[in-house]
Amino acid sequence: MKYSEEFKEIVEAYKKTGLDERELFDPQTGALVIDGNQVLGKNETRGLHIDERTTKEGVNVVVRVDKGANIKRPVHLCFGVLKNRGRQVINSEFFIGEGARVSFIAHCSFPNAERVEHIMDSLVHVARGGVMKYIETHYHSEQGGTKVYPRLRGEIGEGAQLFEEFKLTTGRVGLLNIDYELKQLEKSVCEIIAKVYGRGRDRIDIRDSLHLNGAYAKGTAKTRVVLTDRAEGNVLGEIEGNAPYTRGHIDCQEVVQGDKTRASSTPIISVKNPLATVTHEAAIGRINRREIETLMARGLSEEEAINAIVRGLLR
Numbered sequence: 001m002k003y004s005e006e007f008k009e010i011v012e013a014y015k016k017t018g019l020d021e022r023e024l025f026d027p028q029t030g031a032l033v034i035d036g037n038q039v040l041g042k043n044e045t046r047g048l049h050i051d052e053r054t055t056k057e058g059v060n061v062v063v064r065v066d067k068g069a070n071i072k073r074p075v076h077l078c079f080g081v082l083k084n085r086g087r088q089v090i091n092s093e094f095f096i097g098e099g100a101r102v103s104f105i106a107h108c109s110f111p112n113a114e115r116v117e118h119i120m121d122s123l124v125h126v127a128r129g130g131v132m133k134y135i136e137t138h139y140h141s142e143q144g145g146t147k148v149y150p151r152l153r154g155e156i157g158e159g160a161q162l163f164e165e166f167k168l169t170t171g172r173v174g175l176l177n178i179d180y181e182l183k184q185l186e187k188s189v190c191e192i193i194a195k196v197y198g199r200g201r202d203r204i205d206i207r208d209s210l211h212l213n214g215a216y217a218k219g220t221a222k223t224r225v226v227l228t229d230r231a232e233g234n235v236l237g238e239i240e241g242n243a244p245y246t247r248g249h250i251d252c253q254e255v256v257q258g259d260k261t262r263a264s265s266t267p268i269i270s271v272k273n274p275l276a277t278v279t280h281e282a283a284i285g286r287i288n289r290r291e292i293e294t295l296m297a298r299g300l301s302e303e304e305a306i307n308a309i310v311r312g313l314l315r
Contacts, residue, residue, distance in 0.1 A: 058089025
């Protein structure tokens with residue numbers, strides 16, 4: 001890893017997303033650290049290649065995992081903006097080789113954000129038999145001035161697997177607009193999970209779209225959103241069963257607390273092959289008042305009680 005003067009400062013910010021700083025300093029761990037549109041450091045390991053290029057707009061990143069490579073330690077991707085204002089644009093592309101296995105942990109930290117925009121435009125290619133896991137955890141300031149736009153497009157090859165999880169439960173969301181769309185080939189597996197806690201005037205828009213184009217492909221889109229105060233959440237889940245013996249499922253749960261929250265859930269399922277099966281379940285409900293009162297009786301304030309219940313729901 002190559003270090004800069006800002007490196008230690010940004011590592012401190014990323015620790016709030018659960019980062020163990022020792023892993024970034026370990027030469028056996030793959031990593032990439034970006035503050036704003038400045039690359040502060042990276043580390044490649046055997047079978048893992050990271051190419052980055054700064055442009056006028058932001059940073060272009062290409063990650064390649066060699067055919068048959070087994071990257072045993074998670075690769076850490078640290079993206080964020082330390083300043084209270086700024087715009088971060090990252091265009092990333094992932095190439096996971098045939099039969100390769102890799103896990104990524106993305107730490108996205110905006111601890112001082114008053115007016116910060118984060119744009120993440122990603123392309124993913126998982127070759128035949130490859131396995132990719134990507135966990136993205138966000139830490140935001142309490143000002144609600146963060147705007148986040150994660151966009152994902154990709155293809156999951158024959159017998160390949162992709163597991164994607166997005167978590168934003170610490171700090172104010174601000175504005176979040178998730179837009180994921182993936183195409184699946186024969187016998188591929190995909191699971192997309194989003195867990196978000198909106199407060200104040202936060203706005204959350206999530207769109208997950210899976211196209212099961214190959215026989216025996218399996219896809220799941222799962223969403224857990226909790227809304228309090230005046231927060232608004234809109235979830236659109238779409239799955240197409242386009243090939244025989246495909247199985248798709250949408251699972252959306254939104255929990256609201258307060259008379260001024262707004263929540264909507266729209267599942268769109270379609271079957272273009274008579275042997276395909278696609279299902280959905282959606283629920284919008286409230287936090288149980290008795291649970292809140294039980295925690296308050298044990299010494300918690302109402303806000304603390306609600307937060308404790310929310311953490312449990314999003315665990």
